[in-house]
Ligand code: ATP
């Protein structure tokens with residue numbers, strides 16, 4: 001092979017590689033890698049560097065600080081990214097949010113010292129508020145017609161009131177434990193967030209197909225979340241009653257058993273109502289009930 005040919009081939013391979021930016025360390029890193037792994041995309045993260053290539057899929061990972069992910073996807077340095085929606089809202093990055101991913105759930109909230117008798121948003125008029133999310137906060141205050149001073153600080157926002165830096169804070173809350181331990185209370189929830197999959201707006205044609213394949217796999221994983229596969233033996237005469245208890249994907253699978261008058265019934269059931277469903281089935285005579293995990297569902 002001539003060197004020109006090799007170069008062309010290397011260029012071709014690169015063009016057909018989807019570059020995905022994920023958080024290098026922090027709250028979203030593990031779940032992001034797990035999502036790709038569940039999608040059958042093997043990335044060796046043991047010797048993690050700046051870039052990691054998947055061994056069995058045309059995808060490479062760019063490991064970044066979460067703050068940088070919206071920008072690199074917007075400018076096309078990466079094709080896709082996994083990041084908290086809060087970062088998209090703050091940066092206003094010009095990207096497509098293609099999927100909500102269901103992890104990294106949190107909210108951006110206003111919090112004030114717990115001793116304050118809070119009567120409503122007017123309390124914030126003329127006050128100072130410390131935050132790492134000045135743009136989201138500015139948008140909210142403008143919308144509500146409140147004028148307050150926004151003090152941008154990069155970290156340890158929750159200590160600002162006790163340290164005399166600001167009267168209140170606007171920060172990420174999940175359980176609320178950090179607020180409580182800093183003598184604060186959440187008074188207004190402004191933005192709900194979770195990890196999202198984003199893509200650049202002008203994704204080249206040759207990478208669209210790879211993105212579609214990633215989305216197909218992620219959808220199958222998400223579809224199976226919170227679902228169980230239930231199978232049981234049941235008197236054939238009781239099948240109509242059993243079907244009424246099983247709102248399955250299309251209709252439950254029914255197979256005759258060797259034993260006269262009995263059938264095997266299979267269905268997919270919501271995990272949240274699994275015990276209620278199974279108790280109902282038991283009551284109408286179901287036996288040998290098996291409940292199995294569902295890995296992927298492809299509609
Ligand atoms: P980096 O070093 O990448 O800049 P970071 O310290 O800014 O990391 P993390 O604390 O790892 O960020 O949080 C990443 C994202 O996880 C947040 O932007 C948010 O979307 C989500 N998240 C969920 N719950 C929480 C929480 N309780 N505190 C902070 N972030 C949370």
Ligand code: MG
Pocket residue numbers: 065066067
């Ligand atoms: Mg960050």
